[in-house]
Amino acid sequence: MSGDATPSDDRKQGNREAAPFAWDLPDSARIVALLHEKSEAERSATVVDAIATSIARRREHTLLLNTEPGPSPLDELTGAGESAGMAAFLDGRASLAEVAVQGEDSPYVYLPAGRDPAAAAALREGDALETFLSRVRERDGTAFLVVTERMRFSPGLRRLVDGCVFLGETPVGDGHELQSYGSVPFGTEADLETAASETAAAEPAGPQPTTPESTPGEGSGAHSPTRLVLAATVVIGLSVGGWRAFENMRPDIAAETVAGGPGELDEAGAAPDAGQAAGDPAPAQTEPDALSLAFDAARERPFSVLLGSFASRSDAEGRVEDLRAASAGSLYFIAPTSVRDILYHRVLAGAAESEAEAAALLDVFALAGEVEEVNAWQLRPVRLAYDLGLFTDRTEVEARIAGLASRGVAAYSLETSLDGRTIFRVYGGAYENEDAAVPMAEILEAAGEAATLIARRGDEASSTP
Incomplete structure (x- = not known):
């Protein structure tokens, strides 16, 4: 993710493979890239959801930000079809309520990029996303960035990313500048849910996000989406020891009728x-x-x-x-x-x-x-x-x-x-x-x-x- 090197280039060099992801992250890992091949977006969506769910069960205020323009399989999985997208929020065209989506049975908040490819590219290259993620880190939040192998970030944004998890059978290059937290091979949804639930059961459960109470969804397990209308939801802001300070983002701005x-x-x-x-x-x-x-x-x-x-x-x-x-x-x-x-x-x-x-x-x-x-x-x-x-x-x-x-x-x-x-x-x-x-x-x-x-x-x- 720096210079001209990409995860795809590293694979061509035949470098070592990543160790399996342990379904946990160091406490210092707050901004984490989830890297996958663009051609595997559909299978990656299930893995991304499993990783974010596993971590969010033990961490408050976990965000999942898709940097790929929609409509994408991850947008469909999370029910974000009507979201205006983070690009629209960060450039002032939409409120956070028009962007943030959370399933009734999901412990994390999903932030899609939006449907405009040019705006999504600007999202990754502009200062606004860097500022947003800096605040997430300062306030002990966790943000996962879903990234395909060819995507580029601004130098400032690259410096914010603590490390990455590779999705699929993805080797990690020895010279890759990002720390690797491992890889998750594509498997069945049941395998992923079992791995995540076993890890959650083995460790004390952390505080739950300050979002509506979870209600198990019906059907195949796909999230039933609901708008986050404040705090925030998880991105409303922090005070000492708790989320407070993003008052200027006010997720209930556009949602209230x-x-x-x-x-x-x-x-x-x-x-x-x-x-x-x-x-x-x-x-x-x-x-x-x-x-x-x-x-x-x-x-x-x-x-x-x-x-x-x-x-x-x-x-x-x-x-x-x-x-x-x-x-x-x-x-x-x-x-x-x-x-x-x-x-x-x-x-x-x-x-x-x-x-x-x-x-x-x-x-x-x-x-x-x-x-x-x-x-x-x-x-x-x-x-x-x-x-x-x-x-x-x-x-x-x-x-x-x-x-x-x-x-x-x-x-x-x-x-x-x-x-x-x-x-x-x-x-x-x-x-x-x-x-x-x-x-x-x-x-x-x-x-x-x-x-x-x-x-x-x-x-x-x-x-x-």
């Missing part, structure tokens, strides 16, 4: 009368009508700024903690949201009265380095939230939010004034419409909370979590 505005909803927001856990302060019982009417008269706050979207709740909580440490006093909260039937934990900031106000807040985060780019998608029109109680005392508000958090419910508060005194409403989530709010409804039901979805109103409290 907003069903329009909400229908007729009760905005009276009577305080819940059931579901209070022991130790939780009860919502204010005095003057409930007056308190509710005060919030009805308060300004609606229909916009928030999206700062991240995570498959893991703990990753989202960590992101909120980091934000609060960097900017104490600002409003940050989590809104569990369904995107194409996949649960993501959105991290949102602020409760703005207008899109312009939210845009100004986003600029502040950009200047502070909390977001890597500014995009209109981050200005979320989330006018609806669950009413979790009216209060007249800030200490009780904080106790209520802490009590809800202990039962898995993320909450926050806004405030308004009544007869010269401050009153508070505790909210859960922030949503565009009723469909998006379903995950929070289910979380509230599991926690024994009865709550109504209402228009979000009030002002941000100066020191509210």
Whole structure:
């Protein structure tokens, strides 16, 4: 993969053969090329899938990136026929949600090159892929690059590749610059699955990727594809000890279909009368009508700024903690949201009265380095939230939010004034419409909370979590 030498040239030289691949990789091997002959693409697809599956069972955040333009046998195997391709993502023509594909029974994420041969060639030669893979390595991810024997990479990309696995009866040249991790001869799918499963059973299972729960597929075992809509999915970003930091890639950008505005909803927001856990302060019982009417008269706050979207709740909580440490006093909260039937934990900031106000807040985060780019998608029109109680005392508000958090419910508060005194409403989530709010409804039901979805109103409290 350097100079004019190719794996094909090495075979012509009659050099030694690779040792069998041991179905494992050194921990330092993070960017690995899977080399095969172009004429063997169909048989290679099954082997590639087996290798990626075996490694992904023991490693979080494993990606499989096909550098060959589609449609290819690997695209067909993984169900990537409708993907826009990584070339389109890296040059800004598509979001990651239009690219990333994961089968319901697959532990890795598949990233096809796309169908345009020229764009796929540019993908291998440009700086964007190098930057993407550098971030994968920095954040302890693993990326497999599927490469045919004649493909060329840019010098910078070649330097990123730690080593390779040869597919088929492929000799390795003594002068080949890439370290060899072995070879996998073509065999039956059953042989490959047996080898991978025996290796997985022999070693402790690592953490599972923060993706939807696996559901065994029906039929021959081919993956049943589902879109990765955030985190990401596995490529959403990292924090200390967990994936976080690719907020600018936001895999839920293109995948979400907003069903329009909400229908007729009760905005009276009577305080819940059931579901209070022991130790939780009860919502204010005095003057409930007056308190509710005060919030009805308060300004609606229909916009928030999206700062991240995570498959893991703990990753989202960590992101909120980091934000609060960097900017104490600002409003940050989590809104569990369904995107194409996949649960993501959105991290949102602020409760703005207008899109312009939210845009100004986003600029502040950009200047502070909390977001890597500014995009209109981050200005979320989330006018609806669950009413979790009216209060007249800030200490009780904080106790209520802490009590809800202990039962898995993320909450926050806004405030308004009544007869010269401050009153508070505790909210859960922030949503565009009723469909998006379903995950929070289910979380509230599991926690024994009865709550109504209402228009979000009030002002941000100066020191509210």
